[in-house]
Amino acid sequence: MGRAHALDYGCHRAGEADSRRQEVTRDALMFTLLTWARTGETRFAARDEFDDLDGPEPLWRLSPGRMKMEREHVVPLSVRAVEIVRRRLRATNGGARITCPETRR
Numbered sequence: 001m002g003r004a005h006a007l008d009y010g011c012h013r014a015g016e017a018d019s020r021r022q023e024v025t026r027d028a029l030m031f032t033l034l035t036w037a038r039t040g041e042t043r044f045a046a047r048d049e050f051d052d053l054d055g056p057e058p059l060w061r062l063s064p065g066r067m068k069m070e071r072e073h074v075v076p077l078s079v080r081a082v083e084i085v086r087r088r089l090r091a092t093n094g095g096a097r098i099t100c101p102e103t104r105r
Contacts, residue, residue, distance in 0.1 A: 020091075023091070024088075024091075024099055027084045027087060027088055027099075028042050028043065028099050030080070030084060031045075031081055031084045031085070031088075034077075034078055034080055034081040034084070035060065035075050035077070035081055036075075037075070038068075041062060041066065042099065043097075043099055044066070044097060044099075045060070045085075045097065045098050045099060046096055046097055046098070047089060047092075047095070047096055047097070047098060048096075049061050049062060049063075050077075050085055053077075053082055053085060053086065057076065058076070058077040058081075058082050059074055059075065059076060059077060060074070060075040060077055060081075060085075061073075061074050061075075062074075062075070085098060
């Protein structure tokens with residue numbers, strides 16, 4: 001039997017980063033599909049745009065400046081969309097944006 005080689009720590013860390021990027025991408029894609037949002041709206045979704053996540057009618061409020069038609073857009077959120085928002089909020093540890101754009105390659 002040959003000698004087993006240790007996993008390079010740098011490789012392991014790179015693998016973790018790739019895994020996190022894949023999670024962010026998966027969540028962003030699913031959130032976009034569930035809300036019928038444009039990709040830019042999802043990419044720059046901010047923590048303060050979400051209302052009543054724990055209540056009966058959770059909403060995503062996009063300001064007029066973020067919308068193509070320059071008027072507020074209110075999106076009711078499904079249970080699955082709320083789960084994604086909560087997961088992303090936990091993952092950002094207090095960050096302003098839910099999709100962590102700083103993880104892009």
